[in-house]
Amino acid sequence: MQTTTDLTKAGRPTEEALRRYREQGFVHFTSVLPADEVAVFRAAADRLLAEEGPQTWGASEEQAQVHYVEAAWRKHPDLRRLALHPAVTGLAESLAGGPLRLYGTDVLKKEPRVHLPTVVHDDEPGLPLAGLTRTLTAWIPLLDVPADRGCLVYVPGSHRRPAEHRQVHLAGFQDYRPMEEIWPEFPFSPRVAVPMRAGDVVFHDFRTVHMAAANTDGERRLAFAAVYMDSDATYRPGVQDHPVAHLEPGAPVDGELFPLIAVGPGGAS
Numbered sequence: 001m002q003t004t005t006d007l008t009k010a011g012r013p014t015e016e017a018l019r020r021y022r023e024q025g026f027v028h029f030t031s032v033l034p035a036d037e038v039a040v041f042r043a044a045a046d047r048l049l050a051e052e053g054p055q056t057w058g059a060s061e062e063q064a065q066v067h068y069v070e071a072a073w074r075k076h077p078d079l080r081r082l083a084l085h086p087a088v089t090g091l092a093e094s095l096a097g098g099p100l101r102l103y104g105t106d107v108l109k110k111e112p113r114v115h116l117p118t119v120v121h122d123d124e125p126g127l128p129l130a131g132l133t134r135t136l137t138a139w140i141p142l143l144d145v146p147a148d149r150g151c152l153v154y155v156p157g158s159h160r161r162p163a164e165h166r167q168v169h170l171a172g173f174q175d176y177r178p179m180e181e182i183w184p185e186f187p188f189s190p191r192v193a194v195p196m197r198a199g200d201v202v203f204h205d206f207r208t209v210h211m212a213a214a215n216t217d218g219e220r221r222l223a224f225a226a227v228y229m230d231s232d233a234t235y236r237p238g239v240q241d242h243p244v245a246h247l248e249p250g251a252p253v254d255g256e257l258f259p260l261i262a263v264g265p266g267g268a269s
């Protein structure tokens, strides 16, 4: 059986990795980042969490699923380095098959035995963007995430479901509908849990249905997520649009706040 360690060659995804990503809508690469670099990124993430007073993902603190710090790459130079790390962006652009820009980054913490499971969702409706075809997320654990520490869980192939089974856009959170209502097959669809070690990276397509279990372990779950969008995406007013709300609807989302992921022999710019 081919393992995830066989999935890169010279820092690029193998044919098998591309096939998995295409068919399943996610792919897990092991040992992308060395332990000493991960330690630096973890310290930066911890510092941001301590300094920023993290936001809550959930309707209230009692219903929190995750604590997060958004725009982390703009708030700490080491997390900027992580967001633009050539080992990550090189894989991202190869999987996407076209040019990308950095859209956003979050530090994500799931406290043991406190935070609830992360809601079943895909990323498409929560992105205030139009013209997306290849947008994807890199989810990077900064500490090991064994199965009982709130690891991500994916529905393979769910990124290919037809538009009538997707919520393509959310103009406001009042329009939110649970996955089983939008996609009746969801409760019967097999899921894959992805336990990971610090330094691994899992990428998922913006339409792949995913969730995370509660953290029932004794240790916090700490991760960094970067969303890389189609380089020619435009602003579509919607939920969580404060990073782009200064733009006119339909305007390109570009400039130094949304840098191009320039991948070449020299790595990301």
Ligand SMILES: O=C(O)CCC(=O)C(=O)O
Pocket (backbone or CB within 6 Å): 066, 108, 110, 118, 123, 137, 139, 210, 211, 212, 223, 225
């Ligand atoms: O960290 C989590 O629990 C969820 C993260 C997520 O859904 C994402 O990065 O797309």
